[in-house]
Amino acid sequence: MSLDPEAMAPPETPWQEFLRIFRKDYQALFGFWVLMLLLVSALAGKALTEWWVVFDPEVVRLTDKFLPPFSVPSPDSLPTDRPFGGIYLMGTDELGRDVFARMFQGSFVSLSIGFVAVGISLGIGILLGGLSGFYGHVKLWCITVDTLIMRFTDAMMCFPTFFLILTAVALLPPSIYTIMMIIGLFSWMGTARFVRAEFLSIREQDYVTAAKALGIPEGRIIFRHMVPNALAPVFVSATIGVASAILTESGLSFLGFGVPPPDATWGNILSDGKGFIFDAPWLFFIPGMAIFMVVLAFNLVGEGLREALNPKLRSR
Amino acid sequence: MNSTTSPLLQVTGLKKYFPVRSGIFSRVSGWVKAVDDITLQIKHGETLGLVGESGCGKTTVGRSILRLMEPTAGEIKFEGEDLLALKPRELRQARRRMQIIFQDPYSSLNPRMTIGSIVSEPLKIHKIAKGQELQDRVNQLFVKVGLRPEHQSRYPHEFSGGQRQRVGIARALALNPKFIVCDEAVSALDVSIQAQILNLLRDLQQEFHLSYLFITHDLNVVQYLADRIAVMYLGQLAEVASTEDLFATPKHPYTQALLSANPVPDPTAVSQRMILSGDVPSPLHPPTGCRFHPRCPQVMDVCKTAAPPLIQIGPPEEGHQVWCHLYT
């Protein structure tokens, strides 16, 4: 960069700079539009399958079992049970239910499980990691806060998360809220370690020392100087966390421990379809592809954010 | 009390030991004696250079004085006030009078704050100015350090190292301090920019009647700015003298070695290079007796067992002090 102040590029806020970098990342952009589509379909799915029932995921039509995608209802089906538009876009399942309507409803359920579970795990992870990173040296009786929190985290981490969740789900009454809670409660460990490491390294940065030297109160140092610098990478890992929560839910449903009927999730649509993989492959492939695309999209966006959000990498 | 005769800063017997922990119960297994019994004073408007190899404890001295670290022992009096006895509230007030400038112009500015808010934050927090007055004050500071006020809404990564260092200086000046610790303030910069920043620091010193503790490993840099120089070796002082005396008649073998390793600006001067042999010993297990003895070319038997006493060279008012058995 030139020393001459006149020669500087026009000012750019971090947000503009972020956009400029993110826009050039085609994979991340692709992921972003997939996620936008998912978000719209999740909201529309909630509205059009529950509030104004345009697509009814629950109608059972024994006359229309196992119809492949793009089929029209059979002539002897009840006119009131016909799907919107007179066509089964994604076919029907073993009870003659409209797979498109079920996927539509499931998109909201899957996405909200992802967001709520990640919200819970971020909350716990940031709190514990932050405490450990900032007040870690404080002694409680004979053990430091840091040791206490990190050994607990290690203990939680040494169990395979999926089996912990499976055990908890098997013991608790099955419902969509239990699933959200449990996935969240058992997946904060990575975030906690991450936030702790960020806090430990940021605490030693000279700008934090400078703030201390200027007599800036501790609360303000934490929230104005440390948290914004620690959070960008946490946000990135949260994006990827949503994908893994959706995947966990699908896995649970697949094993029969997931969200119980009548709520449709992509996982339990997939799970119902697995019995008919040769007779009705769309029951398996449609939710499978949807899960694959969404998980891929979240990961691509996460990677793109990691690149674009990191002023430390760009600063030199 | 009379502030013209007493020193601005009086540090007595300063010690800072870092615990070394090991094992699963984090038991303290030893102490890094980073600073071990240092006494120095800085007068009003004076610059004291603190020189020594990397790792000898210079930063630790600077940060302990500002209470950015808690010293293990010692006394720090600033304008006659005992800094170590201050309660948190009083300490926050005292911080307005003493500031610090850092070595690394990259990590010393918060990358997510504009340079304008970096400089105005202390003024707001200490309720020194607000509204238009705050804006005027920040503009003024920018001009003083050679930055363009219209760049206030930009972020640190848009600037070069030298310009960032100017932002750091503006931030340190914001509270109108009397004393600034410059910790290797120019060491990370290109030589041409070093000179600009050194000039700026000198101009600011005259304008605001500042005192500096100027920490560096580079004797050339302090020669230009310091009134007096303290040479440090492994957590202790080796020699303290006025800049002229130190360069003309260095007494301590370590100072002599440092000076002979220093490229001499005057080409006619006869330079006899004295090479320091061996590595700097670890402050975890400092040598007995004189800490410099394993590397000293003039080492004697007494040096290995007895710590050297403080010797005054010449009349005491000249303040040339050396810690070495050669002069007993």
Ligand SMILES: Nc1ncnc2c1ncn2[C@@H]1O[C@H](COP(=O)(O)OP(=O)(O)O)[C@@H](O)[C@H]1O
């Ligand atoms: N926070 C710390 N914990 C443990 N040891 C430290 C810490 N800070 C500094 N030290 C040790 O103290 C000694 C002096 O360090 P420092 O004051 O940074 O030296 P200098 O600034 O002269 O290079 C070094 O040996 C260093 O390893």
Ligand code: SF4
């Ligand atoms: S006291 Fe002895 S070992 Fe130490 S510097 Fe003097 S002569 Fe060298």
Ligand SMILES: [Mg+2]
């Ligand atoms: Mg240092």
